[in-house]
Amino acid sequence: MPRFAANLTMMFNENDFLDRFAIAAHAGFKAVEYLFPYDFPAETVAETLANAGLEQALFNLPAGDWGKGERGLAALPERRTEFRQSVKTAVGYGRAIGTPLLHMMAGIARHDDKAAMATYRDAVAFTADAVGEAGIGLVIEPINGRDMPGYFLNDFERAADLIMDLGHANLKLQFDIYHRQVMHGDVLTALETMMPLIGHVQIASVPKRHEPGTGELDDFRIFEHLDALGYRGYVGCEYRPRGETVAGLTWMKRL
Numbered sequence: 497m498p499r500f501a502a503n504l505t506m507m508f509n510e511n512d513f514l515d516r517f518a519i520a521a522h523a524g525f526k527a528v529e530y531l532f533p534y535d536f537p538a539e540t541v542a543e544t545l546a547n548a549g550l551e552q553a554l555f556n557l558p559a560g561d562w563g564k565g566e567r568g569l570a571a572l573p574e575r576r577t578e579f580r581q582s583v584k585t586a587v588g589y590g591r592a593i594g595t596p597l598l599h600m601m602a603g604i605a606r607h608d609d610k611a612a613m614a615t616y617r618d619a620v621a622f623t624a625d626a627v628g629e630a631g632i633g634l635v636i637e638p639i640n641g642r643d644m645p646g647y648f649l650n651d652f653e654r655a656a657d658l659i660m661d662l663g664h665a666n667l668k669l670q671f672d673i674y675h676r677q678v679m680h681g682d683v684l685t686a687l688e689t690m691m692p693l694i695g696h697v698q699i700a701s702v703p704k705r706h707e708p709g710t711g712e713l714d715d716f717r718i719f720e721h722l723d724a725l726g727y728r729g730y731v732g733c734e735y736r737p738r739g740e741t742v743a744g745l746t747w748m749k750r751l
């Protein structure tokens with residue numbers, strides 16, 4: 497069975513962010529991921545992670561003003577300077593926390609807008625190089641438009657084509673099974689064909705984004721498939737627990 501990372505943005509929300517690390521470790525997780533560590537000094541997050549005996553699986557680059565609806569800066573031509581600064585910030589946090597992967601969000605923009613396309617392509621190449629110098633991998637994630645209306649990167653084939661086209665060794669796909677099923681379906685075949693490009697996997701049941709085993713797919717069959725395909729990275733548990741997080745971890749005991 498795959499190794500699982502607790503997503504501390506969605507799980508353990510009963511507790512303050514920094515308290516979630518030790519609680520996740522106590523619940524049996526060996527690794528964590530989350531969207532953003534930037535509300536806290538990098539050293540504090542690094543220390544909290546180490547004290548809990550956890551590995552970092554991944555976190556995101558800064559994504560603009562989340563509260564105002566921004567979902568990344570990479571495809572926004574008018575935000576280029578701020579975007580490049582955000583890459584520096586992420587690399588600083590990445591080095592301090594020791595993350596092997598950073599996820600860069602694209603932003604809200606039309607995917608057929610020529611300026612957005614060129615800006616995004618340039619941003620992906622620039623960031624892959626910048627994080628690569630710090631020994632970090634970069635992932636990009638297609639996100640479904642029901643959860644994130646207007647999100648620029650809303651197609652798995654387009655993401656895969658860009659990764660292959662740019663050809664950076666440290667640039668990979670974040671394959672979120674939840675988004676894949678909502679957007680396109682055909683999860684098992686897509687995992688198989690895209691496996692050489694996949695840098696990180698995330699799971700939640702569809703359609704409610706809850707615990708694995710509570711939705712329309714056979715999530716346990718998907719875990720077996722990941723094993724059979726040789727996926728050895730973490731599977732991020734990016735789901736919203738239906739109730740209390742620890743009580744909802746019974747799905748893990750089935751494995």
Ligand SMILES: O=C(O)[C@@H](O)C(=O)CO
Pocket residue numbers: 531556599601637639672675698734
């Ligand atoms: O799937 C998601 O929503 C996340 O992985 C993310 O990075 C942006 O919200």
Ligand SMILES: [Mg+2]
Pocket residue numbers: 637672698734
């Ligand atoms: Mg995701």
